[in-house]
Amino acid sequence: xxxAYEKYFRQDRLPHIWCPGCGNGxxxxxxxxxxxxxxxxxxxxxxxxxxxxxxRATTYVDFNTLHTTHxxxxxxxxxxxxxxxxxxxxxxxxxxxxxxxxxNHLIHASRRNIDITAIIIDNNIYGxxxxxxxxxxxxxxxxTTAPYGMVERNFDLCELVKGAGATFVARGTVYHAxxxxxxxxxxxxxxxxxxxxxxxxxxxxxxxRNKMKNALEMINWQKEHAVNVKAAQKMNxxxxxxKFLIGExxxxxxxxxxxxxxxxxxxxxxxxx
Amino acid sequence: MNKKxxxxxxxxxxxxxxAGVRFFGGYPITPSTEVAEVMAKELxxxxxxxxxxxxxxxxxxxxxxxxxxxxxxxxxxxxxGFSLKQENLGYACLTEVPCVVVNVQRGGPSTGxxxxxxxxxxxxxxxxxxxxxxxxxxxxxxxxxxxxxxxxAVNLAEKYMTPVVFLMDEVIGHLREPIDFDEVKDLEVVDRxxxxxxxxxxxxxxxxxxxxxxxxxxxxxxxxHVTGLTHDEQGFSTMAPPVVARMNQRLMDKIDNNLDDIxxxxxxxxxxxxxxxxxxxxxxxxxxxxxxxxxxxxxxxxLFRPITIxxxxxxEIRKIAGNVKAIVVPExxxxxxxxxxxxxxxxxxxxxxxxxxxGEPITPEEIINAVKGVL
Amino acid sequence: xxxxQVKVNEKRCKACGICIGLCPKEVFGEDYLGKxxxxxxxxxxxxxxxxxxxxxxxxEVGETA
Numbered sequence: 267x268x269x270a271y272e273k274y275f276r277q278d279r280l281p282h283i284w285c286p287g288c289g290n291g292x293x294x295x296x297x298x299x300x301x302x303x304x305x306x307x308x309x310x311x312x313x314x315x316x317x318x319x320x321x322r323a324t325t326y327v328d329f330n331t332l333h334t335t336h337x338x339x340x341x342x343x344x345x346x347x348x349x350x351x352x353x354x355x356x357x358x359x360x361x362x363x364x365x366x367x368x369x370n371h372l373i374h375a376s377r378r379n380i381d382i383t384a385i386i387i388d389n390n391i392y393g394x395x396x397x398x399x400x401x402x403x404x405x406x407x408x409x410t411t412a413p414y415g416m417v418e419r420n421f422d423l424c425e426l427v428k429g430a431g432a433t434f435v436a437r438g439t440v441y442h443a444x445x446x447x448x449x450x451x452x453x454x455x456x457x458x459x460x461x462x463x464x465x466x467x468x469x470x471x472x473x474x475r476n477k478m479k480n481a482l483e484m485i486n487w488q489k490e491h492a493v494n495v496k497a498a499q500k501m502n503x504x505x506x507x508x509k510f511l512i513g514e515x516x517x518x519x520x521x522x523x524x525x526x527x528x529x530x531x532x533x534x535x536x537x538x539x
Numbered sequence: 540m541n542k543k544x545x546x547x548x549x550x551x552x553x554x555x556x557x558a559g560v561r562f563f564g565g566y567p568i569t570p571s572t573e574v575a576e577v578m579a580k581e582l583x584x585x586x587x588x589x590x591x592x593x594x595x596x597x598x599x600x601x602x603x604x605x606x607x608x609x610x611x612x613x614x615x616x617x618x619x620g621f622s623l624k625q626e627n628l629g630y631a632c633l634t635e636v637p638c639v640v641v642n643v644q645r646g647g648p649s650t651g652x653x654x655x656x657x658x659x660x661x662x663x664x665x666x667x668x669x670x671x672x673x674x675x676x677x678x679x680x681x682x683x684x685x686x687x688x689x690x691x692a693v694n695l696a697e698k699y700m701t702p703v704v705f706l707m708d709e710v711i712g713h714l715r716e717p718i719d720f721d722e723v724k725d726l727e728v729v730d731r732x733x734x735x736x737x738x739x740x741x742x743x744x745x746x747x748x749x750x751x752x753x754x755x756x757x758x759x760x761x762x763x764h765v766t767g768l769t770h771d772e773q774g775f776s777t778m779a780p781p782v783v784a785r786m787n788q789r790l791m792d793k794i795d796n797n798l799d800d801i802x803x804x805x806x807x808x809x810x811x812x813x814x815x816x817x818x819x820x821x822x823x824x825x826x827x828x829x830x831x832x833x834x835x836x837x838x839x840x841x842l843f844r845p846i847t848i849x850x851x852x853x854x855e856i857r858k859i860a861g862n863v864k865a866i867v868v869p870e871x872x873x874x875x876x877x878x879x880x881x882x883x884x885x886x887x888x889x890x891x892x893x894x895x896x897x898g899e900p901i902t903p904e905e906i907i908n909a910v911k912g913v914l
Numbered sequence: 915x916x917x918x919q920v921k922v923n924e925k926r927c928k929a930c931g932i933c934i935g936l937c938p939k940e941v942f943g944e945d946y947l948g949k950x951x952x953x954x955x956x957x958x959x960x961x962x963x964x965x966x967x968x969x970x971x972x973x974e975v976g977e978t979a
């Protein structure tokens with residue numbers, strides 16, 4: 267087994283419960299390789315997740331892991347990070363988890379610019395419950411609760427968190443697995459709130475209902491439709507039609523919340539107001 | 540003598556600080572907000588952290604996260620906010636993360652009467668979150684108790700690795716009374732246990748003989764998993780019926796096997812009493828006054844004031860019930876703790892409620908009238 | 915030219931077909947259950963696209979002497 271996987275996975279918890287061809291396992295291995303590249307201290311790192319398929323990630327990685335309630339991962343993580351800013355905090359969420367039930371926590375973690383790295387596995391569907399539409403299900407696509415096609419508009423999560431104040435925003439795909447590792451590394455290095463949307467595939471609950479018959483077809487779809495943000499600069503709107511951007515989408519400098527709070531403590535303890 | 544006059548809400552916050560609370564996550568809501576305001580001001584002075592989260596769900600989540608790093612934590616809310624906290628309150632019960640949740644009760648249901656007192660969350664404090672679960676609920680009756688019992692609430696949370704609900708009401712929260720800080724300066728402070736084995740030997744939810752797990756603070760080299768799924772001793776989810784049964788039973792037993800330590804109460808004039816008033820929170824103040832008036836009129840009336848509401852002091856109530864003509868229960872609700880008292884007193888005596896839900900406190904006269912109807 | 919050895923942990927393989935489909939050199943075949951089997955790792959160029967994309971961490975590409 268790859269050395270990163272050997273080190274960062276709880277071997278006694280594998281194999282994982284994810285379906286054949288599920289992208290979650292690929293995102294998780296990209297994460298493990300990122301941890302190796304960062305040479306992260308396993309004893310000083312906390313990985314938090316919400317509820318859904320993505321949230322099972324915390325079972326398999328060897329850190330202090332916290333599998334929380336649906337949508338609330340970032341709120342728990344905020345408590346962990348603020349209480350002990352020395353800890354590295356990573357959060358795994360799904361698309362429904364982060365953008366529907368957890369949408370409020372996502373925008374406020376962004377606004378605070380708290381030093382947490384959030385990896386949002388976007389498979390366009392609620393997989394764990396069998397394929398209901400999420401705020402990231404593209405309009406027109408089918409789900410068990412959208413049997414005639416999704417009538418709602420879908421979010422662009424990266425634009426959302428950028429608008430809310432996140433200081434590192436990136437999108438990767440399962441197909442671009444090496445790049446995904448690089449994006450996680452860059453996000454972890456950003457001293458602030460970092461979001462990496464990992465476009466993934468759910469062949470069982472999404473693909474089969476939407477004319478993509480297996481995981482391979484879905485991964486190839488990612489390959490064909492993802493455009494690197496740098497390459498996109500040289501492309502015209504016609505060429506970019508139906509495409510989505512990957513890579514580092516946005517970076518900004520802003521005060522990081524826990525550091526600011528520590529400064530506040532220092533000021534107050536010196537008798538300041 | 541070192542007396543200060545303060546509100547119950549303020550006393551609660553200062554008690555929390557004295558107990559070693561170093562993290563507060565909250566959301567503004569009447570009539571509990573002063574707890575947050577004091578914490579926001581005082582925590583940085585002692586190196587603690589205060590955060591106003593985006594809602595009550597998030598504040599409950601944040602305190603659990605903070606507690607897992609080893610900090611003592613507090614959150615405070617009122618009725619509607621308490622409803623929102625239920626999701627993660629259940630999470631803390633199952634994952635056995637110590638925390639104290641203050642609920643300064645106001646009139647309900649729904650938005651109800653934001654600035655008026657009530658005691659209508661007694662059952663919610665016990666059963667508000669889904670699933671069978673243990674919980675400790677403490678109810679103060681004086682401003683001094685808001686201080687001393689918050690210390691006790693934090694101690695119980697740390698000792699039993701459980702959430703503790705500190706169930707105040709608007710009257711107590713906004714009441715101003717003096718506290719003599721010389722009297723409360725040497726209160727016992729309990730810290731949660733730390734592992735006494737190496738990380739290799741550590742099993743997070745393998746509780747020892749006392750049935751209470753030792754959760755190592757995150758970041759101290761003990762890597763383990765915490766999940767709101769039903770889990771085994773290793774902390775990983777399981778659906779194996781014998782393991783599920785064992786873990787759920789232990790969760791209940793860690794409280795049920797320690798009732799004598801957890802349950803506290805105050806009693807007066809129980810011997811020879813014909814009628815005993817059972818009251819808690821601010822209603823107990825009216826009950827005490829009513830008892831005094833009745834005693835002055837040579838009526839044998841006693842008072843039993845549960846300080847720990849949950850687990851319920853069943854044994855004590857049953858003992859009283861065997862000796863009296865009636866138990867009278869004044870509550871600012873439609874009769875919530877009365878149900879439990881009826882259960883404990885079943886077949887031994889009658890239980891009469893004095894119930895009021897109009898946003899006004901219960902007066903001593905109203906209690907006296909109820910007692911006179913029995914005597 | 916470097917040579918590579920490709921291993922598949924068949925116990926962990928869930929027969930998703932990703933490695934088989936992504937491999938540019940047709941190193942993999944499938945068994946009667948659809949699980950990946952190494953057909954010819956002599957063709958392997960060491961790109962590791964299989965290892966990087968195996969959702970179940972059962973494909974490993976190693977350099978041989």
